[in-house]
Amino acid sequence: MKIERKKVSMQVMDHLKTMIKEKKLQPGDKMPSESQLTEMFGVSRTPVREALSVLEASGLIASKQGGGSVIQAASLSNVMEEIQFDFVDPHDILTLLETRLIIETGAAQLAAERRTSGDLAIMRKTFEKVQESYIANEIGHQEDIAFHKAIATAAHNPLLLKTMENMSDLYAKSVKFSLVKNIGQLGKREQVLDEHERIFMAIEQGDAKQAQQLMHLHLTNAKQKFETELKKISS
Amino acid sequence: MKIERKKVSMQVMDHLKTMIKEKKLQPGDKMPSESQLTEMFGVSRTPVREALSVLEASGLIASKQGGGSVIQAASLSNVMEEIQFDFVDPHDILTLLETRLIIETGAAQLAAERRTSGDLAIMRKTFEKVQESYIANEIGHQEDIAFHKAIATAAHNPLLLKTMENMSDLYAKSVKFSLVKNIGQLGKREQVLDEHERIFMAIEQGDAKQAQQLMHLHLTNAKQKFETELKKISS
DNA sequence: TATTGTATACTTGTCATACAAGTTAAAAAT
DNA sequence: ATTTTTAACTTGTATGACAAGTATACAATA
Known part of the structure; x- marks a missing residue:
């Protein structure tokens, strides 16, 4: 059994996910700014940004340059991501x-x-x-x-x-x-x-x-x- | 109609996706290193890493610290990503x-x-x-x-x-x-x-x-x- | 008063550099 | 031939800086 260190970016992502799940952050609300997140998690901006990137790609938040990030309402048909590839025998x-x-x-x-x-x-x-x-x-x-x-x-x-x-x-x-x-x-x-x-x-x-x-x-x-x-x- | 600049990280992601699709990169192969990617796309490491983060979260590649990133075999049942959330009315x-x-x-x-x-x-x-x-x-x-x-x-x-x-x-x-x-x-x-x-x-x-x-x-x-x-x- | 500019502080996007942590593979020692 | 060590490389994180876009209060104007 090999234990491997969890990436900080993933930990941040999990935290944010659960925060949204526990309704501490609701759809429509603005996310804390990146600098606020770095402070509240005690990590640098790099992993925070990577976590946010994943959340954005998942359609859970939407980030606008200068604007901030807002929680997206995840509709039922929206959470199913598209199948992306075609390696099929x-x-x-x-x-x-x-x-x-x-x-x-x-x-x-x-x-x-x-x-x-x-x-x-x-x-x-x-x-x-x-x-x-x-x-x-x-x-x-x-x-x-x-x-x-x-x-x-x-x-x-x-x-x-x-x-x-x-x-x-x-x-x-x-x-x-x-x-x-x-x-x-x-x-x-x-x-x-x-x-x-x-x-x-x-x-x-x-x-x-x-x-x-x-x-x-x-x-x-x-x-x-x-x-x-x-x-x-x-x- | 609003025109919005596409983020570089997203462009990089699209490029990598199509590269995999066009079979230039096959499952099992090692991805180019991050520094190589920065050079070949002419961008900094930050957006490259964010693109890779998304691909990893999607299960398309797996990155190991020190090791590199390898393309994951996308089996038929694997390309369907898991539904991740539960805001459902x-x-x-x-x-x-x-x-x-x-x-x-x-x-x-x-x-x-x-x-x-x-x-x-x-x-x-x-x-x-x-x-x-x-x-x-x-x-x-x-x-x-x-x-x-x-x-x-x-x-x-x-x-x-x-x-x-x-x-x-x-x-x-x-x-x-x-x-x-x-x-x-x-x-x-x-x-x-x-x-x-x-x-x-x-x-x-x-x-x-x-x-x-x-x-x-x-x-x-x-x-x-x-x-x-x-x-x-x-x- | 209502509207329009404008200045300013804030936020995200990108770049550059540095270092820590882990892997790989060749060189060296046994 | 096998093991150990070393060196080069790769990913993960930190930090600082600046560009680009946004939001908001405030001043100027009609």
Whole structure:
């Protein structure tokens, strides 16, 4: 067992975190100035600044030059940071698709129950974009994601939306870097288009159960397409 | 429209991020030393260190005093950063529970299909802990979460597990700081215990559909309990 | 009086230097 | 060949200085 000295900057960070947690510092309040912090912790300005940098990058405080630092209200969808990178081996993509399946199936269900007319308008628009990219014979990855995102938005659950965005974002990047670059063009694209349309209609009609089933089918198909393609390569 | 100068430290951070993304720096490699970075970016050491601090806090690099900084392998379940805080107003807890419901129903389904004998052993152990805390008339929040986590583990989908951990962790913290502190003791606790047992049995028998339904019921009940409690308070 | 400049103190952002603490690797001693 | 020592390097912290931006009280003006 090796004991390693904790960095002072990290200790300061922990202190500040707990101070915020214990509501000694509330959202909207101004943080003590850096010089005040150096005095109250008895450390130099360097680790204090590094601690503040991390807190700022986490979105917990906002520092303005000359102004000071203020505690930010951390909304639920705000505390989930974005997934940042894309080292993914092809095998992990299956895991990703599986997770997307679960999340988006739930999202479709909620969307059918809660969609507003505005939601439907956006969904319709994104769906048409997918159609256009199909006609133009383009890959249309971006458009596809936009459609799925519109559905998640219509679910009116910010946490779910954020999670879904992380997943599909990571998925898009993974596919881009993966061996299976042409997955977007696999299978009959008319079928994909048809699946989209039926999902849209189910949500429009408020049929939660069917929306859920159709989304499930849609992503199951995508997953299977990817699996067969993966086998081809590895053989 | 307000134009604001970008901090040098942030620019450095972006550069380093893209360098890693473009695979110029791969996991396991050593980062350039701080003095090298100051030279190559033409800035002082202060912003360089602040950028590195953020990257380290994000888990992307690990710095050891005297040793240097190495790029960390970002595994799929690792790129999802932990949710760090718990300023959540009671209303958001419903959102949280809803998201948990979606994710954990999926997890229960997969767990029924994939659980190993080892998974079952752990699940049984955590279930017994919940029982014990019930007998001892304790709240048993931690035990409850451990049981749910065991299920998510049995799903053998690291990404889903990580997401679920984030959610239930945030949930536990939220409840702790919320107005509704006694939610753990709401309703008939025998019922909760019974639900747990039935979920466990379904997974043990490999009945995916039933496991899914039971988990759905279980979390729906939890959500409803919370909703009624919320009404009591606000009235 | 109300508004506009202005001076001033304060705060964050960056730079430079110095040293302590820890690691690494080559050189030296055994 | 193995161990010890030394030297060079790297990160962590301290200190002082200045630039850049902000906030506020105060004076000048309409």
